[in-house]
Amino acid sequence: MVPAIQHSVFLYLVLSCLYPSHAAQGCLNKQKVLTVIRQMQQFLKGQETHFTDGIRTMKAKLSALQISVTKLTADQPSATWCPSLEAPKHGKKFGSRYSADHEVHFVCQPGYQLIGSSTRVCQPNGRWTGVNASCTEWSDLSFNRKPRCAEVERTQRCSCDAGFHMSGSSENSVCQDVNECEVFQLEGIARLCMYNCVNIPGSYRCTCPPAYKLLNDGRSCADVDECATLQHNCTAGETCINTGGGFQCVNPQCPEPRGNISYVKTSPFQCERHPCPMNSKSCHHVAKTISFHYLSLPSKLKTPVTLFRMATAAAPGRPGPDNLRFGIVGKNNQGQFVVQRSDRQTGELILVQPLKGPCTVEVDVDMSEYRDRTFQAKHVSKVTLFISANGF
Template sequence: MSVSTAVVITLLCLCSLYSTFGQDCPSRKEIQGTLKQVQKLLSAHEASYTQSLRNLKKKINLLQSSAAKQTTRATNTTCPKLDAPVNGRKLGRSQNVGHEVHLLCDPGYELVGAESRVCQESLTWSGQQPTCRDINECASSPCMNGGTCADEVNQFSCVCAKGWAGATCQSPVPTFFVTMTNTSAATSPAAAATLPGATNGPFVRPSRCTIVQGTTHCTCEPGYTISGRDSNTCTDIDECELFHNGQAGRLCLHACVNTAGGYRCSCPVGYDVTRDGRSCKDIDECATRQNNCTKDQTCINTYGGYQCVRVDCPKIPNATYVKTSPMRCERNPCPVDNKACSQTPNSFSYHYLSVVSNLSAPRVMFRVSALRPMGDTLRFSLLGGRQVRRHFTVQRSDRLTGQLMLVSPVQGPATLEAEVEMSELEDRMQLGRYITKVTMFVSQYEF
């Protein structure tokens, strides 16, 4: 039964009651006026009901669309695989949103572009892919005395002009000879002969003597010299001793070994001699699998060796941490009423650096940046005691980035650890803390 029908019935009932009590029944005009008001009321309710249905349909459509997006995102919550640059390598394997990947170049190459990229919420990597550019070792004109430089990967070689030798053509080639008058020589002006000489081991050779017009000329092979007054005997030249502190510099970067008629350079354990025969290059035991690190350890190549490291999440009261990548631990969500838990660090990240001994300072060693700052202020600070602050400090490079600075050289071998804390603040209230632990392995040598 409709509302209008009910109203009519009600009016009729009232009319009957009026008759029963001797009162006049409402006129037809009054009834029609009442019915019009009821009709307007019904139209208003119908319009409101229709609008409510439309709004409900819109909300349902929005919920369905949101659910579809969340379903799509749940199936793909990682950025695409990021390759290392050519002639370079990548540190970090996680492709999850918010995680950072560091990019490095192989020895002999320099990085052009960003040192790190971050997986963004749009499931794309921040910035552009950097490249590794070959370092031109000949740019500094290392070859001396007219030598020609040939650039090679992570090294150079010199083609020396006549009369010069050495890795950088820094050493003159010795030429030794004596002139003696031989009164018993043949009277013929063109008479010539070669005098025999005795030899005694590889470090002693016979000289080469020629008699021309009564005069004897004796010479030695390269790397040998006339021994005293005996013009028939040549002895080895100790180039390592002769050119040890010369103006042109040492023959070898590390150690020089004298040989018969020459010399060779040697390097300490963990290094190989470069193609120029003078310098030393580090052996990457991690890349060549010359290490004994276990599966639960990470191999970190160092200058002259390697380190096997294992990252375990810290155990802190009132909070628990889980490893989200091989070098990162994040705090599990805290209960709402647990204030002590919310004051603990949100995450710990671990990084390892390998440097040479006596590295020049000041120098930027590491940068820490905020990915998505939530507060209005970022604060960077260095944690640790006097020993850490003796060699390190923290400076701000821009509003979102702090950098760990080496302020004094470190004599190796040594291992230094520094902790950089980044705090997020909102109206001076702490929102979060993030700890970055940087371990620096300092080699024994400076090359």
Template structure:
């Protein structure tokens, strides 16, 4: 070897050749023996490396084979097909393990049974097959003033008592202005009855009235006010007024309820934003929420739940303090609560998306969305997935106002079916008394 050769040549300058060989430089035979030992060591390492490589290839082939078998098993592992309930429908087409199917009822029906069912590893569905039951619209007694309610599919009708009219028998039957005016002299009948203007043309008398008046029966000398509100109440061109019509001598005018202003055309109504115009009495620690025809003052207090404490991180959000490592009950409580408020008009058409909940940075392998709350919330809302990271609150049946509904959407984060966290979003919906 070069290093050995260099050392020996250096020593040969300071000592005799015989002393140099015997004390510091190995013999030729020793060097050859060392080289043979190195060659044997390298051969042993090479054999061990080749054996390890063969073992690794066997393991890779075994893993590929097992993965193929599991894929084939997963492909063939599906739950039985579920049918949609009568007078309802089913959301979700996948019948594979861990997939969910949701059920909705048609307008006028309420769901009885499981709203969502999951395909389990045993290839059976969780929960019970739901049914859709007809809603009795007459249950809240909508007919007023002694009217009789007749229940129909997704609606009701009222048979009103004598002297009352309207969809819910809410309006007294008006007395005919023309009939009342005919019994009075023209001079004392008031502004709703006026004398006509007559002229003689080629021997024939022609009488006319001012705009907004008409000849009263056979008496061509008397003009009676036209009640435009009654005449055009439900015409082909629509109602004269969006809200209330007030008949005036020779015309009419529209009025709006409290909380609205009339628009430029004088027929429609526009909501007043009491929050933006500071026409509210909310305190500094409250938030003003504008609603159709009014406003609401809200204040969020963090929930009090055993084994956990929550702090407000923003006006509309509360987050749980870190849980001790040995407190399992704390780790099962929601990680956060978010509060949202929205205003809608009465009888808003459905179905439609009302709110979306998304995960920005998911930690687990599965996100699950569900609807919490009582029977009233489930009658009008449901939750379904729009994509892998987003769930949406759906309005499935119109809400007649005035009303206030609360719906809670829970987003659960899972890792191999083990819960990592729960996040609650509380949505409060303020429904107006009016459809505008």
């Protein structure tokens, strides 16, 4: 029996015996009544202690939870910003983000050497790594040095450091810098640098065009992706497209309504035509879908090269087209592109003439679907090419 119920029964018996109306038999004697009362008092005291301990435990847990939440809120780092950095004189700075973990890069103009850190990173404490960058002009005197001479077997012998060659008479010799940039170019050997070679005393240095960074090999250049590194100024309604040496902010729009022909934008890069009236033949022959595509290419790309593919797919439960026809809408950009079928369901846009940048070239490709020689639908792909000024 549960202790609480058991004590309640005892209490009921005790109270019953206190009233004269009850029979004397079946009632507890005085000693037993006092024993039951003491047991009830101990039981109530134990229940009171248990209840008090429960309240105390609950208060302790709530206090610990409050302290934990307060500490978690205090430990959350706030947005950290580092001071603005300026481009050094006779140099350039790449990077406009000054929040934590973002990088800023510095380069000097040809003929100048970088003093300080070429890359600085914004730290969570609001300070930049490295030291201030500056560009110092190479001194003409640093390209000439005195040779190291020593007397060997009563004969004076002189030598120059690597990157210098001996010039002048034995009495008045001088070590002149070897211009590696000119020597290797004149001898027809492969260029030392992908973009530009700068001669420095005893050696050379490679530089890259703006918005490119020099790779670890010291000679190759790679484009800085402003879109991935958030170094662009595109608005919320625009999409950033990385290009060679820069970026473009795009927000393609659907054609304006014309008669009973109108389009709705179903994604940032696609428009779909509203259903046509049954009796409107002209509406059925315009593009059912219009998609937008953006490609970044280097200047003077070796051709021919496939740029873009178009394909069709039948809706579930419906027969697809048995014939596709591909073509270039409007002018053919002076024969720079051709469209050909690569298989039964795919067509390709091919660049057949090199494009010299910087420039932007647009070409529209349409794909018409036929079934049983009957026209079904047309789809247009508007392809925009961003040609960089460099061949890499």
